[in-house]
Amino acid sequence: MGGLKTKENLAERILGMIFSILGTIFLVVALITAVVILPNFTGTESEELYILPIVFGSAGAPFLLVGIGFLIFVGIKNKKKKELMQNGNLIHAMVTGGSEVLNVEVNGRHPWKLECRYEDPFSGDIYLYSSRSIFVDPYLYIGQQIAVYVDRNDPSKYYVDIQSLQQQENVHDFR
Numbered sequence: 001m002g003g004l005k006t007k008e009n010l011a012e013r014i015l016g017m018i019f020s021i022l023g024t025i026f027l028v029v030a031l032i033t034a035v036v037i038l039p040n041f042t043g044t045e046s047e048e049l050y051i052l053p054i055v056f057g058s059a060g061a062p063f064l065l066v067g068i069g070f071l072i073f074v075g076i077k078n079k080k081k082k083e084l085m086q087n088g089n090l091i092h093a094m095v096t097g098g099s100e101v102l103n104v105e106v107n108g109r110h111p112w113k114l115e116c117r118y119e120d121p122f123s124g125d126i127y128l129y130s131s132r133s134i135f136v137d138p139y140l141y142i143g144q145q146i147a148v149y150v151d152r153n154d155p156s157k158y159y160v161d162i163q164s165l166q167q168q169e170n171v172h173d174f175r
Contacts, residue, residue, distance in 0.1 A: 009074045016070030023064025030056035084159045088149035093118035093129055095146050095165075098138025106135070114138045116146055116160060131160035141165055 034053035041049055093116035101111045111133035118127045129148050147164035151157035 009077060012070050012074045016067045016074060019063050019067030019070060021067070023060045023062070023067055026056045026060025026063060028060075030054075030060060080157075081159050084149040084151060084157065085161070088151050088159070091118050091148050091150055092145040093127075093148045093160075095138065095141045095144050097142060099130070101133050104133065109135060111135050112138045114141065114146065114160060114162065116148060118148065127155060129158055129160055131162050134162060 030053040033049070033056065038049055038053070095114055096117045097115045098112045099115060101113060104111055112135070113133060114131040115138070116129040116131070118129065119125070120127070127150075131146075144165060147161040149159045149161065
């Protein structure tokens with residue numbers, strides 16, 4: 001499939017793994033130092049070396065906790081998305097435009113969010129949705145239909161399936 005490149009939560013997963021690995025390494029070094037190395041030293045040498053497990057342990061624990069936090073955050077987001085896609089109402093909204101996310105910048109570029117509009121044919125109510133951040137000009141997709149999964153009980157909980165645009169478009173983005 002060409003079109004929009006989607007790697008949802010990739011940055012959070014990578015950060016979670018890096019922080020978890022570093023935290024684990026620091027904690028293992030602290031444990032090895034405290035259990036294996038320190039008992040071999042006596043006197044003033046051992047008193048000076050007791051700082052090593054404290055430093056590595058106090059650095060490793062926050063790293064590990066932050067890494068696990070990132071991974072839990074990604075897992076919860078993926079679970080909510082999967083649940084919406086399995087149990088939510090599928091509607092087809094019209095892409096009406098996009099808004100630039102100015103508080104985020106990657107490689108000198110700001111991401112965009114697709115703006116979507118859905119009119120309920122029965123009630124006439126209009127619902128407005130926006131996608132997650134993407135790095136493709138949303139104006140390429142104005143007027144196209146996009147799949148939106150909406151919670152049956154709470155329409156404020158939704159997921160805009162950007163990949164559904166890829167199946168409709170013959171856009172080949174090789175950036």
